[in-house]
Amino acid sequence: MFTVSHLHPMVVHFPIALIMVGFLADFLGLFFKKETCLSTCGFYLMILGTLAAIVGVATGYFFTGEMEGEPGLVRDKHELFAFLTLAAIIVSVIFRIWIVMQKKEGSSFKFISIGLYFIAFIFVSITGFLGGDLVMTYLLGM
Secondary structure, eight states: OOOGGGHHHHHTHHHHHHHHHHHHHHHHHHHOTTOHHHHHHHHHHHHHHHHHHHHHHHHHHHHSOOOOHHHHHHHHHHHHHHHHHHHHHHHHHHHHHHHHHTTOTTSTHHHHHHHHHHHHHHHHHHHHHHHHHHHHHHOTTO
16 A cells, blocks of 8 residues: 555655766766767756655655664664755755856866766665665564
């Protein structure tokens, strides 16, 4: 039977995939400058990843229960890194939108944007790992 607690596991794969693939596309765009589609694709995936991260954090925060003991400690770390991911990707997307609106994509601001995106990439990787640990080690949600 479907309950709202199923929403979080259903949506969390989207921000992980969108942010990670978007970063890789944007990063590759630095090396293949003639392929402007890579940078554009990375930008749009960043926007979609941000929206998906908002939904993922919201469903985790509002629709998952409290845990005690060691699973609770892992959940607390997972939640911390989820909020860090959300903060990093929001800052990254706001900065990137500013770069696009100012038409400064060819400037050194692009490297700052890639750096911020990389931080979000690292945080979402850690968040996903900890979420997987909750499911696989502690059999939560099974």
